[in-house]
Amino acid sequence: MGWLFSPGVSYGFSDVSENYWAKEEIHYLSERFIIKGMNDGTFGPNNPLEYLLMEFLMML
Numbered sequence: 103m104g105w106l107f108s109p110g111v112s113y114g115f116s117d118v119s120e121n122y123w124a125k126e127e128i129h130y131l132s133e134r135f136i137i138k139g140m141n142d143g144t145f146g147p148n149n150p151l152e153y154l155l156m157e158f159l160m161m162l
Contacts, residue, residue: 115145122147136162 115132118125128145131137139145151159 115139115143117144118147 115128118128122128124147128137128147132139
């Protein structure tokens with residue numbers, strides 16, 4: 103879960119295509135530094151969620 107709350111990261115993730123169903127939401131949260139991607143420039147939209155991350159997202 104090291105990818106939460108890290109400022110200064112843009113939302114140009116290489117694995118989030120222009121037609122991905124949650125692209126706008128990912129960009130919105132990334133612009134506000136609520137979420138960020140991995141260190142390799144990806145976001146991992148198809149990676150399974152960890153339990154604590156799912157709990158956090160449900161609180162938003």
